[in-house]
Amino acid sequence: xxxxxxxxxxQPLVRTALRMVIAESDDLEVVGEAGTGDEALEVxxxxxxxxxxxxxxxxxMDGIEATRRLTAEDGGPHVIVLTTFDEDEYVYGALRAGxxxxxxxxxxxxxxxxxxxVVASGDGLLAPAVTRRLIKEFANxxxxxxxxxxxxxxxxxxxxxxxxxxxxGLSNTELAAELHISVATAKTxxxxxxxxxxxxxxxxxVITAYETGLAGR
Numbered sequence: 001x002x003x004x005x006x007x008x009x010x011q012p013l014v015r016t017a018l019r020m021v022i023a024e025s026d027d028l029e030v031v032g033e034a035g036t037g038d039e040a041l042e043v044x045x046x047x048x049x050x051x052x053x054x055x056x057x058x059x060x061m062d063g064i065e066a067t068r069r070l071t072a073e074d075g076g077p078h079v080i081v082l083t084t085f086d087e088d089e090y091v092y093g094a095l096r097a098g099x100x101x102x103x104x105x106x107x108x109x110x111x112x113x114x115x116x117x118v119v120a121s122g123d124g125l126l127a128p129a130v131t132r133r134l135i136k137e138f139a140n141x142x143x144x145x146x147x148x149x150x151x152x153x154x155x156x157x158x159x160x161x162x163x164x165x166x167x168x169g170l171s172n173t174e175l176a177a178e179l180h181i182s183v184a185t186a187k188t189x190x191x192x193x194x195x196x197x198x199x200x201x202x203x204x205x206v207i208t209a210y211e212t213g214l215a216g217r
Contacts, residue, residue, distance in 0.1 A: 002029040003120040006049035006077070008040040008066070010058040014105070018053065021109045028116060037061030044070055049077045051120050053112075054099070056083040056090050064093040071098030071200075078119045078201070082112065100201050122201060152212055154196050160214065162189040166202065167209020 005028055007015045015033050022028045032043040038061050044052060052070060056063040067079045080101040081094040094102050100119045103112060152160060165175055175186040190202065199205050208214075 002027055003051060003116065004029055004031045004047065004049045005116060006030075006032045006034065006040065006044055006047060006052045008034045008037070008052060008058075008063065009055040009082075010035045011055075014055070017109065018112070021113060022116075025113060028113065035059075037063060037066030040066045041069060044077060051116050052077045052079045053116065054079050054081050056081060056094070064090070064097050067094060067099050068097040078122075080112075080115055080119055095203055095207055098200070100203055119201075151197070151208070152214075155193070159189060159193060159196070162186070163193055163197075163205060163209050164214040166190065166193070166205050167214055169206075 007018050009015050019030050022030050031047040031049055034040040034043045036058050054063040054067055070076050070079055078100040081099045082103050082105060084105045101115055103115055165178060172183055172186040176183045193205055197208055
């Protein structure tokens with residue numbers, strides 16, 4: 001069964017390039033296109049895509065607000081924010097709006113397609129440069145964010161350790177190597193964190209690690 005993809009960008013050339021590459025993939029299918037945030041909401045309501053590849057700067061409703069509205073719906077699509085702008089404000093805005101990934105347009109098209117598959121599977125993904133930027137910004141704050149009451153109280157020490165490493169951008173394979181455990185066990189820890197913290201995907205775990213001060217330690 002193909003992953004249903006909605007392309008949202010105010011530049012037709014960008015949508016065309018992505019559509020042509022996706023057309024060569026057996027497991028991905030473009031079910032709609034939109035040039036504004038408002039159009040994205042309309043097409044998403046009609047086509048029910050699995051993944052939305054969303055631009056940020058568009059006329060009218062921008063990609064951040066459109067992402068917020070799409071992900072607020074029960075059973076809404078996963079959203080990958082794709083833009084030429086990688087400034088912090090867009091990263092934070094996109095992730096806090098509920099995006100499952102944030103990529104920049106200078107990435108190889110094959111990498112973008114791989115990201116669509118990762119996000120469709122329920123995981124989250126950040127471009128490496130974006131992860132490093134997030135970590136640096138939070139680590140350099142003069143005061144760590146306050147830990148929300150009870151947010152981490154249900155976690156064991158080991159789970160806190162795993163959350164800290166997830167916040168620093170480590171993959172499951174890297175987690176396994178760092179903690180001297182199997183990849184399967186690393187996946188189990190991440191799954192447990194998703195459940196205990198009521199997180200939609202790995203990206204939300206990253207945000208939690210930052211906002212509770214764990215990633216900056």
